[in-house]
Amino acid sequence: MLRPTAPDDTEALIELTADTGFFKPIELEALREVLDDYHAANRDLGHRSFVWEEGGRILGYVYHAPAPMTDRTWYVYWIAVSKDQQGRGLGRQILEFVEQDVRDQNGRLLLIETSSTAHYNPTRRFYLKNGYVLAANIPDFYSDGDGLIVFSKRLIPAAG
Ligand SMILES: CC(C)(COP(=O)(O)OP(=O)(O)OC[C@H]1O[C@@H](n2cnc3c(N)ncnc32)[C@H](O)[C@@H]1OP(=O)(O)O)[C@@H](O)C(=O)NCCC(=O)NCCS
Numbered sequence: 001m002l003r004p005t006a007p008d009d010t011e012a013l014i015e016l017t018a019d020t021g022f023f024k025p026i027e028l029e030a031l032r033e034v035l036d037d038y039h040a041a042n043r044d045l046g047h048r049s050f051v052w053e054e055g056g057r058i059l060g061y062v063y064h065a066p067a068p069m070t071d072r073t074w075y076v077y078w079i080a081v082s083k084d085q086q087g088r089g090l091g092r093q094i095l096e097f098v099e100q101d102v103r104d105q106n107g108r109l110l111l112i113e114t115s116s117t118a119h120y121n122p123t124r125r126f127y128l129k130n131g132y133v134l135a136a137n138i139p140d141f142y143s144d145g146d147g148l149i150v151f152s153k154r155l156i157p158a159a160g
Helices: 006-020 025-040 089-105 118-129
Strands: 001-004 050-054 055-065 073-081 109-115 133-143 148-154
Touching: 001 089, 001 118, 006 025, 006 055, 006 073, 025 055, 025 073, 073 089, 089 109, 089 118, 109 118, 118 148
Parallel strands: 073 109
Antiparallel strands: 001 050, 050 055, 055 073, 109 148, 133 148
C-alpha cells in the first residue's frame, strides 16, 4: 500500500527507476539529488513523495510538489512502477491518490512532463487514459528529436 517515502528508500527507488529502462543516467543522478533534498528540506516546504509497498517490496513511487510562483499549480515530477508490475493498475491508483492529495491541499491544476519519443508512447497513453490532456509540446526540448510533452488535469473547476 501507499506510505510516505523514507530516506532508507532512496537506493530501492533509484534501482526501480533504472530497471524501467526509461531514464538516462543523468536523470537517475538527478533523482538521487531530488530525494536527498526532499528529506533534507523540501518535505517541510510542501513537497510530497510516497511509495507503493507490498510484502516489504517497493513496487512504485511518486514525487509531486507545488509549481513555484503559481496559484496552486502542482507538478508530478517523478512516477514509476516496477517493470514486472506495470500494466496491472498501480500507476492509475498512484495518480488517483496524488490527485486527491493535491485537492486536499486546495491544489487547482496538475501538470506532468514527459518525452515525445516513441519509447514513451505507453507512458503518454497512460496519461491520456487517466484523463490528462495535452497542454504543450516543445519539439527538440531534451535533444534533437526528443521533445517535451506537457500534460495537464484540472483538479477543481475554473473560478467563474
Ligand atoms: C507509466 C507508468 C507509471 C504507468 O503505471 P502502470 O502501473 O504500468 O499503469 P496502469 O497499469 O495503471 O495503467 C495501464 C496503462 O498504462 C499504459 N502503460 C504504460 N506503460 C505500460 C506498461 N509497461 N505495461 C502496460 N501498460 C502500460 C497503458 O496505456 C496501459 O493501458 P492499456 O493497457 O489499456 O493501454 C509505468 O508504466 C512506468 O513506470 N513506466 C516507465 C517509467 C515512466 O514512463 N514514468 C513516467 C515518466 S514521465
